[in-house]
Amino acid sequence: MSEKSLPKSPVFYDPRGRRWRHVRRTYLALGVIITALTAVFISSVLSNPLLPRFNLRPLQHLPRSSDIKPQPPAPLPNAREAKAKKAQAELQKAYEKVKRVPGRHAELLPVAPPPATTPLPAPASFNAKQLAIGFYIDWDESSYSSLERNLDHLDWVLPQWVRLVNAKPDERPIADELNDGQALKALNLIRSKRPQTSILPMVQNLNDEKWEADVLAREVGDENSRQKLINALSEFVEQNKFAGVCVDFEEATKDTQPNLLRFMQELYAAFKSRGWIVAQAVPFDGEGWNYRDFAAASDYLMLMAYDQHYANKDFGSVAAQNWFEDLLSRRMNELDPAKTIIILGNYGYNWTKGSEAKEVSFQQALIDARDSEAQIEFDSETRNPHYDYDEEDQKHHIVWFLDGVTAFNQMRAASGYHPAGFALWRLGSEEPSIWSVFGTDQSNPSPDALRRMVYGYEVDFEGTGELLQVQSSPHDGERGVNVDSKTGFIASEIYDNQKIPSSYVIERTGDHPGMIALTFDDGPDPSYTPALLDILKQENVPATFFVIGKHGQAEPDLLRRIINEGHEIGNHTFTHPNLGEIPAILT
Known part of the structure; x- marks a missing residue:
C-alpha cells in the first residue's frame, strides 16, 4: 500500500470533543439512576413496611416432614353413621324453621x-x-x-x-x-x-x-x-x-x-x-x-x-x-x-288429730285415696264424698x-x-x-257427662331423689253416677281406685342420705375435661359427665377415656336447645 492511501488522522479522532461530551452525560445519567435505585433498596431494607394484619394462629411447633405427607382419604361412613348424619341435618333444618320465643323471665x-x-x-x-x-x-x-x-x-x-x-x-x-x-x-x-x-x-x-x-x-x-x-x-x-x-x-x-x-x-x-x-x-x-x-x-x-x-x-x-x-x-x-x-x-280438707287441717285439691284427694288404698264413700245425708286412712306413723286422716x-x-x-x-x-x-x-x-247440662273423669293439672311425683322417670302418662278415669229420676239430682256416685284419672306420674329415685353425686355438664371440652379427669383419677372419685352430642362427636377419644376410667355418661341432647321452645315432633 502506498503512503498516499493512508489517512492523515485516526478514525475516531474528534478534535472538537463532541463525542466525549455525549459519553459523559450518559455516564452521569446512569450514575444518578443507579444511586437512586441503591438508595431505595437500602431504605426498603431498613424500614418497617406497613402490611395488612392476618388473624393467624401462631405455630406451637415448626412443621415436620410428616406434615407434608399426603393424608389417607377419610373412610366412607357406614349405613348407621350416614343415617345419623342425615337425621341430624333434617333435625337442624326443622329446628331453624321453628318460631321460638327468647328464654326470658316472664316479668x-x-x-x-x-x-x-x-x-x-x-x-x-x-x-x-x-x-x-x-x-x-x-x-x-x-x-x-x-x-x-x-x-x-x-x-x-x-x-x-x-x-x-x-x-x-x-x-x-x-x-x-x-x-x-x-x-x-x-x-x-x-x-x-x-x-x-x-x-x-x-x-x-x-x-x-x-x-x-x-x-x-x-x-x-x-x-x-x-x-x-x-x-x-x-x-x-x-x-x-x-x-x-x-x-x-x-x-x-x-x-x-x-x-x-x-x-x-x-x-x-x-x-x-x-x-x-x-x-x-x-x-x-x-x-x-x-x-x-x-x-x-x-x-x-x-x-x-x-x-x-x-x-x-x-x-x-x-x-x-x-x-x-x-x-x-x-x-x-x-x-x-x-x-x-x-x-x-x-x-x-285433710284432717289429722291434733293439727290444723290441710287444704287439698280434688286431684290430691284422689291421689291420697289411691296411695292409701282408702275407699271413697259418698255420704247419702250430706251428698259430699269422703274417706279416711291411717299413715305409717299411725296418724289417722x-x-x-x-x-x-x-x-x-x-x-x-x-x-x-x-x-x-x-x-x-x-x-x-x-x-x-x-x-x-x-x-x-x-x-240444663246432663249429669251423665260426669261419668267420665278428666285427668288433673298436677304432676304426681312418687318417691324422692333427682333421677326422674315417667311411670304413667295422663289418662282419664270413670265413676258410677246414679241420678234420681224424680228430682234430677245425683243421688250417689261410686269411685273405683282402679279407675280414677291420673296425670303424669313421675318416679323420683336416687335419694341416698349422706351421699352426693358429682356431675359435669355440657362437655366434653378439649381443655377442661382432661384436667378434670386427671383430678378425679388422682382422688379416685367417680362422676357423671352429661354430654352434648356435637361436642362428643368432636372428641370421641375423651368419651372413651371417660368410660375407661369408670365414669358415667349422660345425655344433654345433640345441640342442647331449649326443649320448651320446640314442638314435640322434634323432641
Missing part, C-alpha cells in the same frame, strides 16, 4: 294490651245466660294450667292480685302483683287468647295467709282513708283497663262493719260513674252481715257457699247439700237474684272434699232462683270434669 315480657273497648257484661236477666266466673291465684301452677285449659268457658276471671298494706300516710294503701312473672303470664294469656273476658282483680286484706282485721279497720275507718283507698283502686283499674274489682274483706269485726259498708257505698258510687263493676264476696252465713245493705252497695253480691267445716274446725262435709239449700233459701229471700252470684267450692257431682247438685238447687251466675273457687283445685256442667252453653 321482662311485654304486657299484652287490653282490648280497645273493655267489654262489660250487662246485668243478668231471667232469660240471659248465667255468668261463669273463675277465681285465679298465682301461687299454684295448677291454677294457670286450669286457666289455660278452661278460659273459653269463663266470662270473668277474678285474680288474686291486690291486697291492703299497712301503709304510712304518704304511701299507697294497696300492693298489687302485676310485677310478678306469673301474674303477667296469666294477664297475657287472657288478653291474647280471649280478650273479651272481663278481669276483676280481687282486693283482699289477706297477708301471708292471715286476714288482717286491724289493717282493714284502719283503711276504712275514716273518710280520708276510704277516699285514699278508692283513689288507689281507681288508678289501678284505669291504668290496666280492668272491668272493675271484687272486694273480699274478711273477718271484719262488729265495730268495722259500719265503716266497711260506707266504704262499699263510696266505692260503688265512684266506680259506677266510670262504668266499672263492683262485686263483693261475702260469707254464706256471716254473723253481723247486713246482706241487703251490702247488696245495694255493689253491682253483684257473691255468696261464698262453702266451708261448712274448714281447717280450724272439726272435720265434716265442706258444703253439705242440705246445708247449702237451707242457707241459699235464707239469702235469696232478701237478695235480688239478678245481682247475686253463687261461689261454688271445689276442693277438700279424715278427708272430705267437693267434686263435679256436688257442684252439679248445688247448681241444680240454685237454678230455680235464677242467679246472675256461678263462680268457681278456685281454678286449679277443681275436678276438671266440672267443666262439662259448669260454664257451658247448655241451660
